Every structure is written in structure tokens, then in C-alpha cells.
Amino acid sequence: MIKLFQFEPALGLPNASPFCMKLETYLRMAALPFEIPCATLRHLQQAPKGKMPYIEDQGKFVADSTFIIDYLKATYGDPLDGWLDARQRAVALALQRLLEENLYWAVIYTRWVEPQGWELTRAGFFGKLSPPLKWVLPSLARRGIIKELHGQGMGRHSREEIMAIGRRDISALADFLSDKSYFIGEQPCSLDASAYAFLANLLWVPLESELKLHASKYPQLEAYCHRMRSRYYG
Numbered sequence: 739m740i741k742l743f744q745f746e747p748a749l750g751l752p753n754a755s756p757f758c759m760k761l762e763t764y765l766r767m768a769a770l771p772f773e774i775p776c777a778t779l780r781h782l783q784q785a786p787k788g789k790m791p792y793i794e795d796q797g798k799f800v801a802d803s804t805f806i807i808d809y810l811k812a813t814y815g816d817p818l819d820g821w822l823d824a825r826q827r828a829v830a831l832a833l834q835r836l837l838e839e840n841l842y843w844a845v846i847y848t849r850w851v852e853p854q855g856w857e858l859t860r861a862g863f864f865g866k867l868s869p870p871l872k873w874v875l876p877s878l879a880r881r882g883i884i885k886e887l888h889g890q891g892m893g894r895h896s897r898e899e900i901m902a903i904g905r906r907d908i909s910a911l912a913d914f915l916s917d918k919s920y921f922i923g924e925q926p927c928s929l930d931a932s933a934y935a936f937l938a939n940l941l942w943v944p945l946e947s948e949l950k951l952h953a954s955k956y957p958q959l960e961a962y963c964h965r966m967r968s969r970y971y972g
């Protein structure tokens with residue numbers, strides 16, 4: 739049985755880490771049996787690449803949601819993406835990169851840097867820790883994330899610039915989805931695991947960020963999230 743190591747559910751979602759939620763959604767979409775060991779700090783410390791999620795399968799550890807999905811496809815088959823032609827695959831990859839390599843960092847900014855977001859993040863991610871970890875870890879983690887934001891580059895922009903970048907990504911996603919049921923067509927593919935995880939992490943967390951407000955202007959995004967949830971988390 740595949741063991742999925744990830745954070746515990748938070749902020750009203752199966753996972754407040756979009757990468758963890760992406761992988762769990764993929765496993766559900768591909769109907770692969772998996773179990774989630776009770777989340778502990780130790781699991782993060784033992785993560786092969788220092789990040790969640792990772793899996794253990796047949797004695798092998800695999801890290802990074804995309805590499806894990808590649809591994810799962812190679813090991814158990816690819817029930818989701820077989821119908822895509824080369825052009826659709828290229829578009830799916832570009833959208834995945836938009837979500838995971840760009841929009842992600844704008845969302846991180848709203849959660850870890852903006853005061854209202856930080857309040858929610860601190861309570862949602864660290865609220866259950868006992869002292870002294872509860873006092874030390876949140877500000878250490880926040881400092882680490884701010885450093886990562888700076889290293890990636892998003893953190894060097896002004897708030898207004900970051901919001902403009904995020905809004906632009908969201909509008910592109912909404913325009914591309916348009917009235918389709920799933921991102922590439924009427925059938926889901928593995929890109930939808932990523933899209934659903936990232937959009938639900940924007941629309942369904944109790945943080946009234948500017949990005950959430952912008953995403954809420956597109957009813958097709960909300961409808962899409964409901965479609966994915968009832969199909970795979972019903």
C-alpha cells in the first residue's frame with residue numbers, strides 16, 4: 739500500500755499545502771489505494787527533499803509531487819493522461835508551471851507575509867503545537883519562507899506588483915477553463931489534480947485575500963472546484 743506523507747488537514751481543506759492536496763487528489767483520481775500515516779514533525783524532518791509531500795511505496799521513498807506522479811504512472815499505469823495529444827500535453831505543462839511555479843508564490847505571500855494571512859497561517863499550521871515549539875517554530879518558519887520568497891524572486895516585488903502577478907494568473911486560468919468541465923476538455927487529466935488543489939487553496943480558505951477576491955469574480959472557477967470535489971472527495 740502506498741504511504742502518503744503529508745501535513746494534516748488544515749484551514750478547512752484536505753490539505754492547506756497545495757502540493758500535498760494535488761498528490762492526494764491525483765491518487766484519488768487514479769483510484770490508487772493509499773494510506774496517510776498520522777502527520778508528525780518527524781515526517782517533515784525525514785522528508786527526502788525536506789518538503790512535503792513524499793511517498794513510500796514497496797520500500798522506496800519518492801519525493802516531489804510531480805516526480806511522485808511520474809513514478810506512479812510508470813509503476814501503476816497512466817489512467818488519466820492517455821487521451822492527451824502532444825499539444826494538449828504542452829498546454830497542461832505550461833498551466834501546471836503557472837500554478838506551481840508562479841501563482842503559488844503569490845499565494846504564499848498572502849498567507850505568510852500579509853498580517854491577516856499570517857494570523858490565519860500561524861493558527862492553522864502551528865496552533866496545535868505545544869510549548870516551547872509553539873512559541874519558536876512559527877516565527878522561524880516565517881523567516882524561512884520570507885527568505886525563500888526573496889530567493890525565488892517574488893518577494894522582491896512590491897505588494898501591488900505581487901497582487902497584479904497573481905490576478906493575471908488567475909484571469910488566465912479562468913479564461914482558459916471558460917465553460918469546459920475540466921482544464922483540458924470534458925475529461926479530467928492529471929493537470930486537474932494540480933488545478934483543483936491550487937484553486938481550492940485560494941477560494942476555500944477563510945482568508946479574504948485580494949487574490950481570493952479576484953478568483954471569486956469567475957464563477958467557473960468555483961463551479962470547477964465543486965465539480966472536482968464531488969467527483970473525487972464525494
Ligand SMILES: N[C@@H](CCC(=O)N[C@@H](CS)C(=O)NCC(=O)O)C(=O)O
Pocket residue numbers: 755756757758788789790791801802803804
Ligand atoms: N516541488 C515540490 C514542492 C513541495 C513544497 O513546496 N512543499 C511545501 C508545502 S506547500 C513544504 O513542504 N514546505 C515545508 C518546508 O519548506 O519546510 C512538490 O511538488 O512536491
